[in-house]
Amino acid sequence: MTQRSTKHATFTIERIFPVSPARVFAAYADAKAKARWFGGPDEWEKSNLTLDFRVGGRESVSGGPSGGPVHHYNALYQDIVPNERIVLTYEMHLDKTRISVSLGTTEFKPAGEGTKLVYTEQSVFLDGHDDAGGREQGTRGLLDNLEAALRRVA
């Protein structure tokens, strides 16, 4: 009998970016722009990111260390308010094993000349895989990449 378990967790990350909400939103809405910051570490082998950015649309990307397990990300867009909010759900597989399902809310708020981004992730980790601390750390890394990408084009 396979051991089944679930662990529910929530984390929130806030960032201030020195560009407008429209500019930050565009880094999520366009496949090319998103591929510049969304994905695993530079040294990973990665697939192309596919993005159908509309409510009911899907997104996927996969990648992993050379010779190691492949991480598969598959998302469904649930709610989109241009320049203000994106709500999606996504599942992560490690090779063929589903390790987690998450509900992610990204809010884009004007902050002076810039943008305050608030990301909230509500997750369920399945059967002992992964952990909330690791996911939060990974997400902070992605937002670091986003900040660097925004500064490059600023």
Add this chain to the structure above:
Amino acid sequence: MTGRSAQHGTIRLERRYKASPKRVFAAWAEPEARAKWDVPGRWAIAEQSFDFRESGRELKRFGPQTDPRFVAETLYLDIVPQRRIVFSYSTTSNGTPISVSLTTIEMAADGRETRLLLTEQIVFLDGHDNAGNREEGLSSMLDKIGAML
């Protein structure tokens, strides 16, 4: 001003049913069984599609008898027969988004009964609906499953 907001919450409910996990699981898996309880209180289902499998998507239109203004669109994410169902759903009212949920249903045999745990992680959008109201609705549906079983 836009008046946009996102309110996050988690609802946890537990029930004990005098039935096997197989029968409790069937309350979701079998269309005939699900149609008997899948709407809160005295509300009615005006339209419902079934696609109970991983990656399956369903639509349900429901609400008060004379005003089925709510639409829920469900995506099944993880299904372990007689053990676990994980799905997401978005809800709109007259086309306005009101919430998105990630729901985990867990079932385990406990003697001759089944212990069911429901965990719903939710974001309420723009002040439409709230955790208290949603909890009442979910609780009412779990009671209907008990009555059906």
